[in-house]
Amino acid sequence: MIKLPNLPEETRAAHASKGWPLALAGSVLLIVSGLLSWSYDPNILGDISIALWPATLQLFAIFLGAVALIFALMHKGPLQRLGDWFDAALGLRTLGNGAVFFALLSILAIAYEAGGLININPGAWVALAGAVLLFVGAHLTPQRLLHDLAKTQVSSVVEILVIVVLMAFALFSAAYVLGRDDAWVFVLFLLVLGVIVMAMARAGFFTWFGYVGARHRQVLTLAAFAVAFLFPFTQDGSDANMSIATQVIIFAATAIGLNIVVGLAGLLDLGYIAFLGSGAYVAAMMSNAASATVGFKPPFILVMFIGACVAAIFGLIIGSPTLRVSGDYLAIVTLAFGEIFRLSMFNLDGNNGPDLTNGPNGIPGIPDLKLFGFDFGKPHTIFGLQLGRFSNYYFILLLLIGFVILVFTRLNNSRIGRGWVAIREDERAAEAMGVNVFGLKLFAFAGGAFLAGLAGTIKAHQDTAVSPDQYVFLESAFLLSAVVLGGMGTVAGVLVGATILKLLPEKLRFFSEYRLLIFGLLLVVMMRIRPEGLIASKRRQLEFHDEDEGLAKEIQQEHLLEVAATTEGPR
Template structure:
């Protein structure tokens, strides 16, 4: 989100007022949080108590304290130590804007869930006025040139501790956000997180953390998987949240496979959901369901490999004749393939063809997955916390995700990955340089389809049923949107995009009639303000911002540092 700026002459004239106005705003926000915000105790988790801030009031206090730290960095006891490194003025502008958005959201939530603004108590208005003052004061504090915080080198133990603190914040922040059952509370927690991250970006702190993550990549990877592993233990056995988490992992694993095709090789595939469906139908047909059509029940590991291989074979079948075309023509052909797959599943019902899929009825009653003596449908108590069936599937999907990420990373950093990138950038030039264009395109389709097939075999058991209606074109569109939204060619971006597209519709059900409208609006805004995605690949970042010489220099130095 771009931060509104005032004319330089106006800023220079009122610069002396910015700091005291900002301090006054911080004080008012904090004072207001110790008063009642809402007359109705049933709104936003009971904000009607005096002298004892509620959850959302505590978040407002945290944003205010961050603003105070930045104010003291601009002018105060922290200026001599942090003022040379942190871009406190720019960070304060971002934080002031998000704090104002947060308080506007609180006022709207109270007014919407009650009979109007009359139910907003004085504390809410005091904190709102304070947010306005913080925002106004931040706009007239002049900016200045600082050192590049990303170049700062700190002791190794401090950098490792920073990684640990950030990842722990992600874990407990996610647990706190998912615990908000009220949609408005969930939105406000997201605004709080957005404001914190925006301030970190603007101050340069996130840039420094990016350099630390590059230098401590193994530590970051281990910390990320540790956070993912401990996540179910923060949900107190909540099947609802763990169901969302397993859906996110299946969606993300499939999207990473599509990322090979779209993000690396640059091939627009609009029928990719068919490969996920192929894996699911293989697992369903070979399961012990009463409606299964194949009387052979091999071990699950064999089923997983069969599902991946069947999907890869379909990738080769569709890829061999169609990869001779490119661009819009390839998109249309793959879209047709996705619809052919869905209608084929309808017709393989014993009347229009062999009975393999039970037609539109699909294959219901798929039993819970059992590996050895471990049944994924049973509850298990670990450290006093009950882990249900979705938690069991979650851990299995974590192993699948680790494998998918390993495959993507190895291929991306290999000669094959460089060949895919060359094809994406300029197919004719790559062919002229001796790159086997057709072979690499076909390999991208096969590998991407294989990974989707693996995810499909687990999805069948988790859902308990497989039907053709699960694999419509809209699902392929959402997979592609996750890649575009998160950042093509990246792993973190796809994970973030998949989480957003799967989590938000579940938590914002009061927008049920407008979810697709909001989704489309989000994509339009992304294409306008950040076309490279939320987590941008460095090469694509330069493609979209070729005129930014400072960015080019920074990216070049980062690539050199990674090469070391």
């Protein structure tokens, strides 16, 4: 979201008493607007023409108004005890900015779909009035002196309940957003959700939740995987939505591998898609497809290992002679490697080279996986719900990304991970301190390639075909964008970045050829207002906001908590 200018402190101080009532009134108006009719046309945007029967945009307005009301009551009212810990004023300002954008975009959507402003009913205008009141009131509301979130004393039951509720909300949101076919509804829901999440972040909720997650790490991990496991059961057997979900997981697993190279070791790789392609081609050539070119047909578990090792060997081959260069030169070399791989797949057709890949035709007709008697190509009924082909692949990909996340986190927290970070920060200083710079760089390339090769072996069977056109430079650019957009060096950030980059183009097909333009503009805006990424590590965030003393204090507090956690235990 674009950051609107703040009011001068003199203006805020002079009218501070008016801020809270205006914010409260704006919140209530947003809720009321959701109960009114927004359009004369019942055939657009999920029928928002009926009063007292809210749908889509009306529900979003009620949801946004309810959250703003809670923040207002946290600042002054029955929930004021919570407001002693969380910065409700900052959260209200974010909600006020977002509410104005939501109301204006909703009016634009209705006018576009219904054929003019004349077809907009009072509900939308009431929402705009409420958003303006909330915006003005929020920016007039002064901030309060808060307690230190690190010293919060809440029972473990409440903390675990918060984790469960947040994970359940994530499951509901994912199911809802994938079920939206209308592009306007999809965009407006994401806008409302993003505004609320940003408001909670600015209020300090996720800082506190970080402490809760550290105290209940096992519960948080279990809840996250439970949500991921239950997701296919919310899609009512939809193969279209599950196809998107499986593509997201493959993309995310590959991006996490790239995160080792870029996020931890600080090496710019623009040809990373080649490692995914090498794993996919190995799986295709060793499959039972009629056009497969290798007579060796081992079990798929062994194929996964072979494909990952082949990708890692490619990583060593490209890394050994090139990692002595850095910066722009390394980027150019890796870009060239990506193109060399794609052109090699074109030429290994039996005419220009060995007959391995069938050239530009690729290897079609790859059969579905069959593991331990389970056929991934057939639908199965579980708990009375039919799960299709893509749901079957979703579960095995879930195991894959769990393994990839485990490898990444273990490496990140090890001596190797600390060596990578030292190289990223200052290669010369790391080498002077005895860090094996070249060896760790090479291991980063090989390790990241290994994880991408694993994902590629499953991707080949899920797509039922491989061809050189699937592994173009644009795919490498999207992988790098997922790492940078989500937050380099973090798992959650890359998962969010990968989801956004795969989901938005699929759901914005309504905008035809303009969707990539809109998407590019969003990335530019994102890099302008939050260059550290959506979910950045605190240390990397401080690199972009080194003047933020509060952030530096948070990092110091987290370091003390980590030291205390490692020294606790029986004596």
